[in-house]
Amino acid sequence: MTEKNTVGSYEFVAEPFCSDFTGHIALGVLGNFLLNVAEFHASDRGFGIITLNEGHYTWVLSRLVLEFDAMPRQTERFTIQTWVENVYRLFTDRNFAVLDKDGKYIGYARSVWAMIDLDTRKPVDLLNVYSGGITSYICDKECPIEKAGKIKVVSETPVRELVMRYSDIDINGHVNSIRYIDHILDLFPLDLYKSKRVKRFEIAYINECHYGDTLLFLCDDKGAGEYHVEIKKKDGGEVVCRSKVIFI
């Protein structure tokens, strides 16, 4: 299959009221754009969430890695490209590239997804669903950022405790994947964002949360601008997600 059909390309404008205080698009907003683009690309090819829901399947985001040399500034145009790198039995790797207004690559992202059956909540075999049709979109376009690594957090003293509310909940009734990014970035002081920026952000989603859950945020400062974060449920201690944030 040609790259033309395997790589989806979508243009956006970094709108003034979607920026953080530095005037650049907020990482969470960009994360939402990536998920939207994943959905556009998949649904154009017959395997988006909305098509899947009719077949009682849905996509579940398992890992997300974002790495940027620069972030689009407010009012600037930018482009997101997305493609499927691999399809395994239980997971698929979807990559992204972000290009600035001049068409220069300014960042990449990697994501890992599973498909689940909405009735049984069990994973679906991606090599057999839709007659293995997803594999026909695999593309070998380069994604020159490292895959997600293992994250281990040793701290046991929460730096924040937060109850999940209305705005945290997505259409599946769980806490929205991107909201965790916002909540994690909110752990760091504004002064850090004044002198540095997030170069790389990794998150591994482990267990789902619901409305009313109280979350505990644990954070290890690894030095040199690297932080490892774990979010746990206060009730029961189940790990919700782990994240690595690297500021430069």
Add this chain to the structure above:
Amino acid sequence: MTEKNTVGSYEFVAEPFCSDFTGHIALGVLGNFLLNVAEFHASDRGFGIITLNEGHYTWVLSRLVLEFDAMPRQTERFTIQTWVENVYRLFTDRNFAVLDKDGKYIGYARSVWAMIDLDTRKPVDLLNVYSGGITSYICDKECPIEKAGKIKVVSETPVRELVMRYSDIDINGHVNSIRYIDHILDLFPLDLYKSKRVKRFEIAYINECHYGDTLLFLCDDKGAGEYHVEIKKKDGGEVVCRSKVIFI
């Protein structure tokens, strides 16, 4: 001036990852769209924030009223129209209409703005700035929702206490106007959103907040789905904003 030049019209898609758990565009997201559209409309006519900043002025949102018969559903196209209803010495009224994918009016919004000098923080005379040019865009298009009314909150016991963090802060260094909407909607239980929806949302911005401020949320339940909310600074008790939320 013809309506063609005074009314700006902008098309959007309610993206899947910008919806609340009901699958409709979240009110805060729509609020951001309105502010973006206000900026597009103003900057196309020479008086947007970015043009103004070069002249050391900026717009400050004073009041916002949103009233909807229905909210756009995810993946649906919708249109936002905006126009200037009035220009006074210290304030200007800007209205909005939202049309669904079939071109039917599904909601309206009213906003009141002041312009301030970034050096002195004092208001600018809108009838004289830019040789009174803003007044030439006044338009008498209908906006059939009530203007913002007075809001009084009697409760003195906070229902929530929240510290302002990185994601709350906008490019001016203050708490983002729309974030207050998100925080206010988060006061209400998910069950309320399951049986009802926000029909009307009013907010009056009174004092600015900064990073690190602790805010107290006070709420009067007026019955019949109407709630009055006041946000105050914990330190000093200064009122930040007052809001009226009507669920039906």
